Amino acid sequence: MNIFLSVSFSSEVDEKGVVNAAYRSDLETLIQILEEEGHEVFCAPRLEGWKVTEHNPAHALKEDLKEIDKADLYVAILGEDISAGVQLETGYAVARDKRVVLACPNGIKLGWTNSALSSFDNISSVNFGFYDSLAHQILQTVIR
Amino acid sequence: MNIFLSVSFSSEVDEKGVVNAAYRSDLETLIQILEEEGHEVFCAPRLEGWKVTEHNPAHALKEDLKEIDKADLYVAILGEDISAGVQLETGYAVARDKRVVLACPNGIKLGWTNSALSSFDNISSVNFGFYDSLAHQILQTVIR
Numbered sequence: 001m002n003i004f005l006s007v008s009f010s011s012e013v014d015e016k017g018v019v020n021a022a023y024r025s026d027l028e029t030l031i032q033i034l035e036e037e038g039h040e041v042f043c044a045p046r047l048e049g050w051k052v053t054e055h056n057p058a059h060a061l062k063e064d065l066k067e068i069d070k071a072d073l074y075v076a077i078l079g080e081d082i083s084a085g086v087q088l089e090t091g092y093a094v095a096r097d098k099r100v101v102l103a104c105p106n107g108i109k110l111g112w113t114n115s116a117l118s119s120f121d122n123i124s125s126v127n128f129g130f131y132d133s134l135a136h137q138i139l140q141t142v143i144r
Numbered sequence: 145m146n147i148f149l150s151v152s153f154s155s156e157v158d159e160k161g162v163v164n165a166a167y168r169s170d171l172e173t174l175i176q177i178l179e180e181e182g183h184e185v186f187c188a189p190r191l192e193g194w195k196v197t198e199h200n201p202a203h204a205l206k207e208d209l210k211e212i213d214k215a216d217l218y219v220a221i222l223g224e225d226i227s228a229g230v231q232l233e234t235g236y237a238v239a240r241d242k243r244v245v246l247a248c249p250n251g252i253k254l255g256w257t258n259s260a261l262s263s264f265d266n267i268s269s270v271n272f273g274f275y276d277s278l279a280h281q282i283l284q285t286v287i288r
Contacts, residue, residue, distance in 0.1 A: 009256075010255060010256035010257070052256065057256060057259065057260035057263075058260045058261070058263035058264060060260065061257065061260040061261065061264075062264070065238070065239075081226075082225075082226045082227070082228045082231070083226070084226045084231050084255050084256075084257040084258060085256070085257040087226070087228050087231030087232045087235065088231045088232070088234055088235035088238070088257055088261070089235055090232055090235060091231065091232035091233055091234060091235025091236035091237075091238075091239070092235035092236065092238055092239040093235075093239075094209070094232070094235075094236055094239075095209075095235070095236040095237075095238075095239030095240050096239050111154060111228050112153075112154035112196065112201060112228075112229070113154070113205065113228040113229040113232055114228060115201065116201035116202045116204065116205040117202070117205065117232070119201075119202035120202060120205075120206070
């Protein structure tokens with residue numbers, strides 16, 4: 001199955017545009033578990049070498065959206081702060097009638113929009129503590 | 145022409161869920177000018193009586209998305225803070241191949257995602273000082 005992971009990116013980098021090590025490690029854990037189960041995972045920061053692209057961002061964003069078109073499952077990882085990119089991609093995935101999982105870290109309350117969205121048919125929401133447990137919850141969604 | 149105005153909503157209300165008076169007045173100015181030129185304008189907070197709906201938000205959000213489907217022009221009003229709803233609706237509008245205007249108040253710098261988006265074909269970005277000038281910029285976009 002093609003899984004698109006939508007994650008905060010440009011807000012998770014240092015002054016050189018490099019993704020924070022702890023965040024990268026969390027995402028790598030998640031991706032590895034999904035891939036070991038035989039799924040193909042798209043995650044923009046990995047594709048970009050864990051560094052924000054300043055070269056032709058419009059092209060990079062268009063390529064991301066094309067990957068959503070190819071996905072069988074779209075997973076948005078939400079956080080305390082709203083991510084402009086994750087929200088945009090989620091709206092795109094909804095319009096393309098993708099199966100959507102909204103993943104929210106424990107203790108974070110969804111705002112009006114994402115809470116409304118989590119009641120849509122075809123959209124599941126999961127709460128998670130650690131990225132390995134999130135991976136297993138995603139896998140359960142895939143099986144269902 | 146059917147114009148969909150995507151605006152911050154749940155972050156612009158008081159403790160009773162009522163939209164701040166100054167913000168409401170700005171949006172009413174904008175809507176009035178567009179309607180006086182013969183356009184149909186959809187703006188969720190107006191439809192909801194300038195008050196956040198706590199009753200069945202999923203239904204309200206679905207209805208908003210259906211209005212985007214009907215729109216000839218989609219206008220997102222961006223602000224200093226990222227709006228989860230505006231970003232979601234913008235992604236939806238992009239996926240539905242709508243003509244999009246990103247309207248940004250003067251002095252606010254777009255982040256990575258919205259900046260990338262503003263370079264897409266079919267997407268225009270405008271900067272504005274006041275809502276009446278924004279109305280005229282939108283009308284110019286319509287004419288072009």
